[in-house]
Amino acid sequence: MDKQISQAVIRRLPRYYRYLGELLDDGVERISSNDLSKRMHVTASQIRQDLNNFGGFGQQGYGYNVAYLHDEIGNILGVNETHNVIVIGAGNLGQAIAGYVKFERVGFKIIGLFDVNPELKGKLVRDIPVQMLDELPEFIKHNDVEIAALTLPKSNARSTALKLVSLGVHAIWNFAHVDLDDIPDVIIENVHLSDSLMQLSYNITQQK
Ligand code: NAI
Incomplete structure (x- = not known):
């Protein structure tokens, strides 16, 4: 355009x-x-x-x-075509995102879920098994991964983002509360539910 x-x-x-x-x-x-x-x-x-x-x-x-x-x-x-998504961090939020079927309806297919906690290995979320982070390079090699959702602790977010970029993933849906916008060669979309809550709080305060 x-x-x-x-x-x-x-x-x-x-x-x-x-x-x-x-x-x-x-x-x-x-x-x-x-x-x-x-x-x-x-x-x-x-x-x-x-x-x-x-x-x-x-x-x-x-x-x-x-x-x-x-x-x-x-x-x-760009939602009339399918975008393959992986989720890094299979805790509460990662599992909630991976478990939500309707993202597919708008073109986002969650194809992989990764964590570092061996207790989660193989756990199925919908039909997606949790894999260990060291399996990520091989997975990316064989799958057309376009987007990675980061739902892991903020202390690990930057190193993971850098790793993803080096593996060829250039779009990050970032939920960790850390700014990653300075990382080159990657498109970042930050999601902070607390920002939305603060907006709500502001509007409540204004009404009082
Ligand atoms: P959680 O503790 O339930 O899950 C985090 C998972 O990340 C754990 O399973 C842990 O083993 C895994 N993990 C740690 N290091 C990793 C690594 N290097 N690679 C892959 N996996 C790794 O936490 P929860 O509640 O799911 O939150 C996850 C993140 O999302 C936190 O950073 C939290 O602050 C953030 N968050 C953000 C929200 C937002 O609106 N942006 C809302 C809720 C949580």
Whole structure:
């Protein structure tokens, strides 16, 4: 895509994708920006502005074709193709992520789960066995791993990220509370649930 899309718009796209997916499930074939705006609680002009970034997809007097728009946003987000994911750290969070089946529905297939604790070796989470970290190089050699989720203690996160990059994994979904953004040749997406909680706390405080 030639045009640079702002990160703010990109951050809103998954929500459009989710709502359009629900409309598809409900058998809705087309929707006006006004109706979509009521459902999503954003203004119709915001929707038009956001989607105009990608050529609009809408037709005057017709609205949006739900399947087409869903598919196009899926293409933009790159979720119409499968991304293989491994999870490093098979504790509470790692097992919860590996156990969640619906990531696959949006294109993320968890194909491996790794830990250093020998007690976890072979434990099945869904149908995925926990493997030991020393099996990782061989696994990566034989599987097309695109993304690694880091759900291990922060003290081990940086060394593990560096190892992953050296093994050819260039996208990290980082849950450890440590900044890894300075590591070269890797795309990092940090997830901090506590940030979201603090946002909630702020809004509660404002309301008081
Ligand atoms: P946990 O203690 O249940 O699991 C951590 C697992 O990592 C253990 O099984 C441990 O053996 C394994 N591990 C340690 N070093 C490793 C290495 N070098 N390679 C592979 N595995 C290794 O902890 P929990 O609750 O699952 O949390 C995991 C991490 O996620 C922690 O860093 C925690 O702070 C963080 N966290 C982040 C959240 C977020 O919103 N970003 C929310 C909850 C936890």
